[in-house]
Amino acid sequence: MNITGIEIRVLEYPLEKPFVSTWQPMPTVNHRVHIVFIHTDEGITGIGSGGVAAHWDIARLFLLGQDPFAIEQHVQNMRSFAFFIGRPWPLEVALWDIIGKATGQPIYKLLGGGQERLRAYASTGELRSPEQRVEDAQRLRDEGFRALKLRFHRPNPRDDLRVLEAVRKAVGDSMDIMVDANYGWVIAPDRAPQRWDLRTAISMARAMEELGVYWLEEPLYCYDYDGLAELRRQVNLRIAGAELNQGLHEFKILLEKGCFDVYQPDITFAGGFAQCRQIAAMVQAHGKTITPHTWTNGIGLAANLHFAASLGLCPYLEFPYDPPNWTPEARDFMLAEPFRADEEGYVKVPQGPGLGIELDEDKLKRYEAADQSRII
Numbered sequence: 274m275n276i277t278g279i280e281i282r283v284l285e286y287p288l289e290k291p292f293v294s295t296w297q298p299m300p301t302v303n304h305r306v307h308i309v310f311i312h313t314d315e316g317i318t319g320i321g322s323g324g325v326a327a328h329w330d331i332a333r334l335f336l337l338g339q340d341p342f343a344i345e346q347h348v349q350n351m352r353s354f355a356f357f358i359g360r361p362w363p364l365e366v367a368l369w370d371i372i373g374k375a376t377g378q379p380i381y382k383l384l385g386g387g388q389e390r391l392r393a394y395a396s397t398g399e400l401r402s403p404e405q406r407v408e409d410a411q412r413l414r415d416e417g418f419r420a421l422k423l424r425f426h427r428p429n430p431r432d433d434l435r436v437l438e439a440v441r442k443a444v445g446d447s448m449d450i451m452v453d454a455n456y457g458w459v460i461a462p463d464r465a466p467q468r469w470d471l472r473t474a475i476s477m478a479r480a481m482e483e484l485g486v487y488w489l490e491e492p493l494y495c496y497d498y499d500g501l502a503e504l505r506r507q508v509n510l511r512i513a514g515a516e517l518n519q520g521l522h523e524f525k526i527l528l529e530k531g532c533f534d535v536y537q538p539d540i541t542f543a544g545g546f547a548q549c550r551q552i553a554a555m556v557q558a559h560g561k562t563i564t565p566h567t568w569t570n571g572i573g574l575a576a577n578l579h580f581a582a583s584l585g586l587c588p589y590l591e592f593p594y595d596p597p598n599w600t601p602e603a604r605d606f607m608l609a610e611p612f613r614a615d616e617e618g619y620v621k622v623p624q625g626p627g628l629g630i631e632l633d634e635d636k637l638k639r640y641e642a643a644d645q646s647r648i649i
């Protein structure tokens with residue numbers, strides 16, 4: 274089988290209300306998605322996507338005329354051309370989608386089998402009042418979720434703690450609560466220039482210990498290896514992170530320094546399926562836990578769902594969900610069927626070949642930014 278063409282389609286889905294996340298300075302008004310389609314001479318097309326504005330055109334030099342099954346060769350090339358274009362990993366996802374379709378197997382089974390469904394945590398994205406978050410948490414529990422993740426990013430971290438205290442009081446021990454501070458990167462003009470330093474992170478983590486928080490995520494900059502390791506030594510709380518880290522070598526440093534208990538590589542950010550499986554092996558060898566970041570779109574969620582399912586033991590799957598501003602319909606608008614959690618709080622792994630997802634052709638046409646889509 275040979276690769277005969279690569280196509281990039283750019284979509285923009287207008288949200289009903291702006292989504293004001295903690296990790297970017299501007300609200301999201303349109304959900305913008307790049308999808309790559311890799312075509313072959315056997316009529317099989319693979320798809321991939323991730324959350325990055327992508328300049329994947331260079332890929333034609335390395336992929337056209339090549340066998341999509343030659344994953345190791347393609348990964349070596351992508352690691353090199355990532356120097357020019359950022360993160361090429363949705364291309365690798367599309368190759369695995371082809372391999373799955375050619376062999377008639379879902380990707381997670383090609384990578385090791387594992388779980389047919391994963392326990393999800395509802396991953397919120399906005400800062401809301403204690404009263405609103407209590408209401409949200411009760412609704413999520415009624416829907417079946419047994420865990421949720423709150424965001425911390427206020428100018429005064431005591432105000433973040435007040436939300437956590439209110440939610441814990443409301444749900445008692447019936448839900449696990451994760452906290453994500455989103456201080457892994459610095460985006461100017463960040464709405465919270467008063468980032469946590471190590472002392473603040475330690476005192477916040479200690480307060481969270483008292484409230485039984487399941488993990489604290491991204492308390493410090495993603496390359497502050499020594500600060501993260503020191504924080505982890507000082508507290509009895511799981512520290513999570515690495516959604517912004519990439520490649521085997523960054524994860525090697527994180528593991529050797531002892532930065533995290535829970536590692537969160539995203540297939541579409543950190544290195545595709547092949548490298549993330551290797552990262553997972555390193556994490557496992559250090560006795561730590563892995564559960565991927567998934568916050569991009571329905572295709573990226575599908576890729577990370579297959580990865581998580583292939584691991585055999587993944588405590589929770591991130592399920593980006595913060596209605597009414599971030600819903601399955603908006604997140605997965607390009608899919609015929611949005612991913613949903615069932616009444617027990619689990620997400621099913623698609624059992625069809627490859628990623629096992631079907632695109633909604635009508636929506637692809639309706640929301641296409643046609644002036645930017647192209648064949649490369």
Ligand SMILES: [Mg+2]
Pocket residue numbers: 453455490491516566
């Ligand atoms: Mg996060």
